[in-house]
Amino acid sequence: MVKLASVQYFLAAVPILTLLGLMTLLRWSGLRAGPVSWLVCLAVAGLAFGLTPQVWWVSQVKGLLLSVYLLIVLWTSLLLYNLVQQAGGIEALAQMLERSLGDRSLLLVLIAWAFSGILEGLAGLGLPIAISAPILVGLGISPLTAVAAAAVGHAWSITFGNMGVVFQTLMGLTGLEAAELYPYPALMLGFTCVVCGLAAALILGQGRRWLAVIALGLLMAGVQYGLAAAGLPGLGALGAGLAVIFVSILLRKRSANAHTTENAKTPTARLLAGLGSYGGLAILMTLLSLPGRIHDAAYPLMWRMSFDAVTTRNGFTTPAGYGPVFRLWMHPGTSILITALVSYVVYRLSGLAQAGAMRSAARATWKAAAPTSIGVIATVGLATMMDHCGMSMLLAQGLADSMGAVFPIVSPLVGMLGAFATGSNNNSNVLFVSLQKNVALLLHINPLILIATQTTGGALGSMIAPAKLIVGCSTVNLLGKEGEALRRTLPWGIGIGLLVGLVALALAAVPF
Numbered sequence: 001m002v003k004l005a006s007v008q009y010f011l012a013a014v015p016i017l018t019l020l021g022l023m024t025l026l027r028w029s030g031l032r033a034g035p036v037s038w039l040v041c042l043a044v045a046g047l048a049f050g051l052t053p054q055v056w057w058v059s060q061v062k063g064l065l066l067s068v069y070l071l072i073v074l075w076t077s078l079l080l081y082n083l084v085q086q087a088g089g090i091e092a093l094a095q096m097l098e099r100s101l102g103d104r105s106l107l108l109v110l111i112a113w114a115f116s117g118i119l120e121g122l123a124g125l126g127l128p129i130a131i132s133a134p135i136l137v138g139l140g141i142s143p144l145t146a147v148a149a150a151a152v153g154h155a156w157s158i159t160f161g162n163m164g165v166v167f168q169t170l171m172g173l174t175g176l177e178a179a180e181l182y183p184y185p186a187l188m189l190g191f192t193c194v195v196c197g198l199a200a201a202l203i204l205g206q207g208r209r210w211l212a213v214i215a216l217g218l219l220m221a222g223v224q225y226g227l228a229a230a231g232l233p234g235l236g237a238l239g240a241g242l243a244v245i246f247v248s249i250l251l252r253k254r255s256a257n258a259h260t261t262e263n264a265k266t267p268t269a270r271l272l273a274g275l276g277s278y279g280g281l282a283i284l285m286t287l288l289s290l291p292g293r294i295h296d297a298a299y300p301l302m303w304r305m306s307f308d309a310v311t312t313r314n315g316f317t318t319p320a321g322y323g324p325v326f327r328l329w330m331h332p333g334t335s336i337l338i339t340a341l342v343s344y345v346v347y348r349l350s351g352l353a354q355a356g357a358m359r360s361a362a363r364a365t366w367k368a369a370a371p372t373s374i375g376v377i378a379t380v381g382l383a384t385m386m387d388h389c390g391m392s393m394l395l396a397q398g399l400a401d402s403m404g405a406v407f408p409i410v411s412p413l414v415g416m417l418g419a420f421a422t423g424s425n426n427n428s429n430v431l432f433v434s435l436q437k438n439v440a441l442l443l444h445i446n447p448l449i450l451i452a453t454q455t456t457g458g459a460l461g462s463m464i465a466p467a468k469l470i471v472g473c474s475t476v477n478l479l480g481k482e483g484e485a486l487r488r489t490l491p492w493g494i495g496i497g498l499l500v501g502l503v504a505l506a507l508a509a510v511p512f
Contacts, residue, residue: 012386303326
């Protein structure tokens with residue numbers, strides 16, 4: 001019986017091991033590794049996990065809807081980026097940020113770490129990497145390093161980002177109010193604020209700034225915790241990222257008496273193009289996301305698809321439910337597209353864009369996004385197939401059974417597994433919160449601790465999720481190099497996850 005269970009655990013892991021092996025060892029692109037791993041998953045699910053045509057259909061339609069939800073952000077953000085790049089806005093924006101801070105080494109870290117966290121606070125869905133990485137490239141960082149630094153740097157912000165979507169889901173899954181739920185996640189994610197900042201600094205070759213990063217990381221952690229405690233968990237990442245950048249610039253101004261001679265340059269049209277496009281995008285997304293008349297008017301317009309319950313031949317049932325909710329005006333892709341179209345008109349009127357600029361940007365977007373989309377659809381489809389056949393749940397249960405009392409150490413890795421497979425902390429929590437809670441009760445551990453490690457691990461999993469790395473690579477002309485990016489981020493993800501696990505193990509020693 002034990003041997004049979006071990007075989008099942010191994011078979012459940014085969015699709016993920018295939019994807020990891022092809023991308024990291026053979027260095028295949030997501031375009032190649034995704035479909036091959038999907039075919040492997042199809043074979044394993046059909047032969048060993050009772051996949052039926054109905055289960056397959058439901059899982060793949062859900063996966064396609066999730067992919068479209070993500071790919072809308074990819075296509076629109078690429079279009080906007082290409083338009084701003086043609087107008088010279090990316091380069092001018094990078095130069096302005098460098099002048100404002102006056103400290104290039106710290107600036108690099110802040111873009112990968114705090115600025116990307118602000119973007120996650122606004123929307124998420126791969127946007128932090130898609131926008132931060134090109135800015136880093138504009139500052140002279142290699143594309144691969146830029147993607148890896150942004151992927152690792154922004155992971156701290158995900159649970160309290162995206163205007164509260166992840167935390168609201170966590171509340172719904174646990175049945176707890178925000179005041180009961182926030183302390184442990186805020187504490188553990190506060191720890192990751194510091195560690196992710198240090199990791200991003202090391203990736204960028206700026207490890208000498210460790211003291212400044214720790215000080216700013218503690219500020220970031222404190223602001224995020226304070227906003228959650230004040231009943232504003234959805235603003236935690238946004239507020240923490242803004243606080244770090246504001247304090248960094250303020251300290252720079254106080255310490256530089258010659259500030260006026262270096263930074264009194266008149267803004268150029270190209271700089272205004274970059275500031276106007278990305279600043280306008282931030283303002284529009286904030287207005288749509290924060291409570292108020294605009295939000296209330298935009299929120300109700302939505303569409304979602306319902307699915308019946310499905311059961312495999314092995315008896316694993318996925319209950320009836322809905323696919324992702326598409327809110328026309330609330331989806332970040334809508335804001336990005338509006339910004340891109342308005343930017344093009346303004347660029348044309350101001351002479352920053354030629355007559356064929358939109359066609360040129362659209363061609364560049366198609367060239368990068370079309371093959372990337374295939375990899376995203378395949379990897380997300382693999383994840384939903386594993387989910388609907390019970391393979392993801394079996395892997396998590398196997399970890400719980402094998403680790404026993406030291407399970408808190410690997411508890412974050414369960415969250416990472418879910419995020420790696422689905423590309424989403426939110427989906428990882430849906431998959432594994434119940435399991436983590438039940439394991440905690442069996443081990444006589446405060447369930448809130450393992451719920452916190454679950455969502456923290458899910459946040460860290462964003463730095464290794466192939467779907468998000470594919471999006472990031474596509475914006476810096478690294479199509480086909482997603483495996484290289486994963487090789488860079490995977491050790492950091494596992495290492496930080498285990499550190500969080502040690503923190504959880506220490507907290508679990510306290511009786512409840």
